Amino acid sequence: MSSQASASASGGVLIVGSINVDLTTFSSRLPARGETIIGDEFTLVLGGKGANQAVAAGLAGGNAHMVGCVGTDVFSDVASGGLTDAGVHVDHVRSIPGPTGVAHIRVDSSGENDIVVVPLANSSLSESQIDDAFEAIGSTCRVLLTQLEIPWALTQYSIRKAHDAGLTVVLDPAPATALDDAIWPLVDIVTPNETEAAILTGIEVTDESSAVEAGRWFTSRGATSALITLAAAGAVLVTATSAERFDSIPVTAIDTTAAGDAFAGYLGASLADGLTLTDSIRRAIAAGALTVTRQGASPSLPHRDEVDALLARSR
Template structure:
């Protein structure tokens, strides 16, 4: 059975193939040591999953966002599908499968840092047939594919190959980081690892701008059109085969870094689909990520385009 939200697809759409979870988040002054129990300060239960978060961000950015994924038949199902609908995300291609919805257990400390255990559950039921159906219906009207690594890698590869064949701009968020088949890189237009993910994927310790550029060139040498390495407060670098651009961060007081990367990816994808050039799309994505870390939670922390565009306008020159 599929969740449905009737609306005709429009040009400039963003197709998001990825995970959908219910996020159970605890907040405490510090994270417990191994074997230790501590008292926390707060708890939230909201829509999450890298795929769903990016879809929500794309929807809030004004994009025509279409989610492709799976949810279960448990009490979390309506929570997550409702969260997608509320953000304006089309969920015609979100399939309900028997069993529990995916779960992410997130712990956040007072510095805003987090750790996460994600259990795929219903996400493991995503299939090539489901992806085929989505591309058959939407491939001609979508311009961008957003995908990540919280679904089986074989399906991420499959979606990338379908998108490349259909002429979509492929944006791969390689998180959680894992060793990938190098044959996929020539099919990727923009890969968006943070410094940790770039280090794992390339074997290059990304600790500053120079090492980020070196890591970016690792991706482009293997065929990726561009690598956009994000480095939190140190900004980001965009590396192509023949150029490098550095983007300054927007300084904010971080409360919770959960979903900052998803805000970045969702706004990047929606902006590219709407016709922004790459530089302006990245500026907009940086503003979205900056606003996200000032709020608690995953999808509830994702900002609306009015505040993102206002913040981005104030930092329009922050690129070199």
């Protein structure tokens, strides 16, 4: 983790990423190809991995700043309002003529989901917009959170800017795709789940041992640490010289949407607040556990009081 980051004064979290509205259907099962079924419920709420992580960081008590784009359609108020309601600063959210990004999510009765994301306004994020954000607030932030729902060139640009500014760089590599190896030495913490780790490394992650092997793939390429999340099996933190297992908190899953975003947002906010990496991971696990017990993306993200209470009970 960057020593310059720990010296930063204000504990801000800068989130560069996607802002969508989530159109979610809930049904007992997912339809087969060409099949129509009757669903049970429908929701329309703020989503997008960037926005979800910003909301989670805001609910965690973090000083969260979102950098992204929304459209000028009927969905833009849902997106912007969801961010501000969570206490996220939106000075660097730009309005683009046209539609806001959309994610179509289907959730079955077991809580599993599939998702189709259409970027739309997110595609208009630019280097100059990122430059403006770093110039205005970069010196007040300790942590960058970013993901892969915006063009890779901009994720990479944000990572380089944050690394050069001394921020702790947390990359959630989702949706997973092959990345330029040159980026890994600039990443302090990469947080793939089992599926994402397998896509990126070619190593099938099925247990703690294979998670450690996948983690070593990232650290051997220069990442400071890899934090492989294993759903109900917890998480494994891997560095070049060590590996540590973190237990999950048992819950009954209703909808797994945004669990990874809750994890990332709480991780970033906790690090920015000065918590140790170990304590930040445990808090992030508690946030993810609460998230899967509720339906939806941003509405399922928990408040810090709930997270800290669950963490205290689990200990």
